[in-house]
Amino acid sequence: MSPITISFIRGTVITLALTIASIIFGIILALILAFMRMGKSKILNGFAWFYVWIFRGTPLFLQIVVINFVPPLIYLSVTGKPMPRSNGIMTAGYLPMLLTSGEFKSGIIALALNTGAYCCEIIRAGIESIDIGQHEAAKALGMSKFTAMSKVIIPQTMKRIIPPFSNEFTLILKDSSLVSTIGLTELARVSRQLSAGGKWSYLFVGAAIYLFLTTFSTFAFDKLEKYFGRYE
Amino acid sequence: MSMVRTENLKKSFGDNEVLKGISIEVNKGEVLCVIGPSGSGKSTFLRCLNNLETIDSGLIYIDDELIVHREDGKNLKDMSPKKVSTLCIKLGMVFQRFNLFPHKTAVENLMLAPMSIKKVKKEEAYSKSMEILKKVGLVDKAGSYPSKLSGGQQQRVAIARALAMEPEIMLFDEPTSSLDPELVGEVLEVMKDLAQEMMTMIVVTHEMGFAKDVASRVVFMDGGYIAEEGHPQEIFANPKNDRTREFLNRILI
Numbered sequence: 350m351s352p353i354t355i356s357f358i359r360g361t362v363i364t365l366a367l368t369i370a371s372i373i374f375g376i377i378l379a380l381i382l383a384f385m386r387m388g389k390s391k392i393l394n395g396f397a398w399f400y401v402w403i404f405r406g407t408p409l410f411l412q413i414v415v416i417n418f419v420p421p422l423i424y425l426s427v428t429g430k431p432m433p434r435s436n437g438i439m440t441a442g443y444l445p446m447l448l449t450s451g452e453f454k455s456g457i458i459a460l461a462l463n464t465g466a467y468c469c470e471i472i473r474a475g476i477e478s479i480d481i482g483q484h485e486a487a488k489a490l491g492m493s494k495f496t497a498m499s500k501v502i503i504p505q506t507m508k509r510i511i512p513p514f515s516n517e518f519t520l521i522l523k524d525s526s527l528v529s530t531i532g533l534t535e536l537a538r539v540s541r542q543l544s545a546g547g548k549w550s551y552l553f554v555g556a557a558i559y560l561f562l563t564t565f566s567t568f569a570f571d572k573l574e575k576y577f578g579r580y581e
Numbered sequence: 582m583s584m585v586r587t588e589n590l591k592k593s594f595g596d597n598e599v600l601k602g603i604s605i606e607v608n609k610g611e612v613l614c615v616i617g618p619s620g621s622g623k624s625t626f627l628r629c630l631n632n633l634e635t636i637d638s639g640l641i642y643i644d645d646e647l648i649v650h651r652e653d654g655k656n657l658k659d660m661s662p663k664k665v666s667t668l669c670i671k672l673g674m675v676f677q678r679f680n681l682f683p684h685k686t687a688v689e690n691l692m693l694a695p696m697s698i699k700k701v702k703k704e705e706a707y708s709k710s711m712e713i714l715k716k717v718g719l720v721d722k723a724g725s726y727p728s729k730l731s732g733g734q735q736q737r738v739a740i741a742r743a744l745a746m747e748p749e750i751m752l753f754d755e756p757t758s759s760l761d762p763e764l765v766g767e768v769l770e771v772m773k774d775l776a777q778e779m780m781t782m783i784v785v786t787h788e789m790g791f792a793k794d795v796a797s798r799v800v801f802m803d804g805g806y807i808a809e810e811g812h813p814q815e816i817f818a819n820p821k822n823d824r825t826r827e828f829l830n831r832i833l834i
Contacts, residue, residue, distance in 0.1 A: 482680035485633055489674035490694040490746060491666045500697055504684050580684045580726040 353543060353551075359444055360539030361558055366448060367525045367535060371460035372518055378461060379468030386473050397469065404466035410527050412463055417455035417531040447534070456528035464521050471517065475510035476502060508578035515570030519563050582609045583645060584750050584781045585630065590639035592622075592629055599625045600636070601805035607750070610779040614792035614813070617802035618828055623785040624677075626802070627754050630783070631672040632665050643671055644749060670698065673743030677755040679735045681727040687738045688714060688723040691745040699746070706745075713741045717771050733764030737771050744775075751775065753784040789833060793817055801825045 350358075385397035404412065424432035434451030447453060479502050487497035526537035534542070540555025585607040592600040599622045607613050615623045628634045630641060632649070641649040648668050650658040682690050691710035695701040701709070714720045717737040727735050736756055743751060753772065757765040769791050776782060776795050786792060792799050792813055799816045801809040801824075809822040820826045 480680075482676060482678055483682065486674075486676065486680035486682070489631055489633060489669055489672070489676075490742070491669040491698050492694065493662060493666060496697050500693060501682055505682075580686075581728050 356539050356543060357536070357554065357558065359447070360534060360536035360555075361562075362444065363447060363453070363533060364522070364525050364536040365562070367453070367456050367460060367528060367533075368518070368522045370457045371464060371525070372521060374457065374461035375464035375468055375521075378465035379472050382465060382469035383472040383476065386469065387476065401466045401469055404463050405470075409459070409463050409524055410530065413456065413459040413527055413531060416459040416462070417452060450533075452528070452531050452533045455531060456525070456533055459528070460521055460525060464517060467517055468514070471510050471513045472506070474513075475506040478509055479505050504577075508574060508581075511570055511574040511577060515567055515574075518566055518570065522562055522566065523559060583607065583642065584609050584611075585783065586640075586642040586645075587630070588640040590626065590629055590641070591637045592625055592634060593637055599805055600629065603639075603802075603805075603807060605800065605807065605810075607781060607783060609781055611797045612776045612782045612784065612795055613798050613800060614796035615783065615785045615800045615802060616787070616789070616792060616828075617808075621802040622805045623802050624754050627752050627783060627785050630752060631669050631674055632660075633674075635660075643668060666698070670746055671749050673746060673748030673751045675736070675740050675743055675751065675753045675756045677758050679727070679732070679739045679759075681735055681739055681742070683727050686724050686726055687719060687730070687741075690727070690738055690742045694742070694746050710741075710745055713744050714738075716744075716774070717741045718767075731764060732760045733767045736760065736764075736768045740768070740771055740775075750781045750783065753782065753786065755785050755787065757786070757788055787832070789817070789829075801828065803828070 382397045382400060385393040386401075388394060421432040421434070424430075434454075483501055483505065484497060487501045492500070525535060529535060529538035529541075536555055536558060540552050543551040583606045586605070588604050590600050590603040591598070601622075603622075603626055605613070615626065617623050625634055629636045636649065636651055637654050638652045639649075640647060647658060648664075649660065650656070651660075682693065685693060688707065688710050691713060692703070692706040695706045695709070696703060711720060711723060714723050717740060719734060719737055719741070722730060722734060722738075727738065730738065740751075740756075756772070757768050760768065765788070769788060772782070772784070772791070773795055784791070784796070794813075796813045799811065799813045800807055801816065801820075801822065803822075803824045809816060809820060809825045816825065817829065820829060
């Protein structure tokens, strides 16, 4: 394989790993936030609201930069020693080292925190869109709140939240290119580096790979939506 | 033997006092029909019985056991979720808008609660559910999702779903009000069958024909009170209360 092909594969792997990992962590976070938003506790509700307010209201670009650069600085000023972390820029693109680098982790954390705020609202809207009669029917049959949620409400929510999730996945897939600002050579950065010196066609190769990935994910989410909506 | 007894139930929504002190007693095997103009508190009363609405004050006895006792919005009796759940299991509820679980087939709608609450085994829940579906004449629709059923069929499944938990009392909240006229009969038929099997039933309804034929007692509610109560023949032929007469005149034209 030519070095160029290897570069593109490496970039694609980084982009996919970033996207999938951050979506998974983001959804877990979003579930917790959504139930905080819908719960009775005013403090938890307020916290979740504040969280969503911050992460939806500021640029992802800045969130990535802050999460990558601020903790080491705080660590340094508190302990007087530099924070131990492996540096992604110094690994010269060696994949296993890239995937364990501090920048990669910062990227995942930032993307997960950001998508968590959006997914929280998607999940909350999905759950709140279920007719009150479903809650009442479950309660009248004697189900606990937990059983009602897990057996009645959430399964009906799935079909409705898949399309906005698909949308969010596409956005994160593309916006993961913002982590190039902290030095991670993901797909967009690879394309840009290779295009240096007037070889602009590599930019289109990168774009084509993104397009392929988003098309594939949209298709997969469509299938998922059909599966969860098979009862209609 | 009294299956349901309430004393002085009161319930307000904000400033609007919907129930102003409802006391009734329903004996085993009785069919009590609750009639009255909309806004009279009929549905709220029914929903208070199984705690879909929490009463402000009053007492509720189920099967001669004091289940709910509240004064001024405070519990004088344990109303933990567990306690409420055991209360709900004794009472089956049928809603105006069916509220079937759309993501479950007809038979799965019946199986869900017995399996998740009573921990009944799947095979057992299935055969039991099929039996009940047979009773309501829908065994051939067992595998259909609610979206594929007519309103009347959905309501029959909903009745069957409530029966699957083997309740001692069935509550019906205007069970035919959202049905096309030609589908009302099949649902009333199922309810009649239940009444004949001596199921204790409280039915909020606008179907005066059903009340006349099936009810052992009729309660006329108006403005949050029970205005009149008696045998259907009495109430329909010879209402004593002016408001009852007025209401029946309007509705029986």
